[in-house]
Amino acid sequence: LLPNKQEYFAQQIADAKKASQFEIGAVYTDVSEPSKQGEQISLKSIVEDNDNRYVLLEFWASWCGPCMHEMPNLKATYKKYHDKGFEILDLPCNQFGGQSPENDAETTQFCQLNYGTEFPQMKKCEVNGVNELPLYTWLKSQQGFKGFDEGHPLSNILDTKLREADASYDKKSDIKWNFTKFLINRQGEVVARFEPTADMAKVEEAIVALL
Numbered sequence: 001l002l003p004n005k006q007e008y009f010a011q012q013i014a015d016a017k018k019a020s021q022f023e024i025g026a027v028y029t030d031v032s033e034p035s036k037q038g039e040q041i042s043l044k045s046i047v048e049d050n051d052n053r054y055v056l057l058e059f060w061a062s063w064c065g066p067c068m069h070e071m072p073n074l075k076a077t078y079k080k081y082h083d084k085g086f087e088i089l090d091l092p093c094n095q096f097g098g099q100s101p102e103n104d105a106e107t108t109q110f111c112q113l114n115y116g117t118e119f120p121q122m123k124k125c126e127v128n129g130v131n132e133l134p135l136y137t138w139l140k141s142q143q144g145f146k147g148f149d150e151g152h153p154l155s156n157i158l159d160t161k162l163r164e165a166d167a168s169y170d171k172k173s174d175i176k177w178n179f180t181k182f183l184i185n186r187q188g189e190v191v192a193r194f195e196p197t198a199d200m201a202k203v204e205e206a207i208v209a210l211l
Helices: 005-019 043-048 067-084 104-115 134-142 153-165 200-209
Strands: 023-029 040-042 054-060 086-092 181-184 190-194
Touching: 067 086, 067 200, 134 190, 181 200, 190 200
Parallel strands: 054 086
Antiparallel strands: 023 040, 054 181, 181 190
């Protein structure tokens, strides 16, 4: 029998905390260090073993409308703060509207050819459901959904779409759509969650506060 969903996720969180690893998965490509392709890494290894870096985790979809705006902004932010200890981990996901159907090689090619990204890209993952990475189980337990940002053109669209499928969607910590971001400080604590409706200036402000 399948375990009770609440118990299942509680156990995932407990296992992740006990291991102090928060496995992210395999690096598909790292422009700065190609030899790392296929290497398993963890959040702990990024934060603690690399000069106490702080991390922005974001997942995305190549065919999602905001991609053309998000990727250049992420690239610019990465270049601006990387030398100050900032890292971005890019985790492609196909759970929202099937908007990232490519395999890992095609995804990498898309990012490099269209946006010239330099931050590490992970293998495609799931962020909700029984196959979600334990990392995301932990992230969502630390920073739940607090609503979409007022005034953003996507806020009403996403709210209507999600509420049609689940009237109480806003009471759950599940990831709602592509380009949700989590910011982790140098101590490995999840200090902020940004919905896809968050302006990059708001994200950058939180990053600067950790310098």
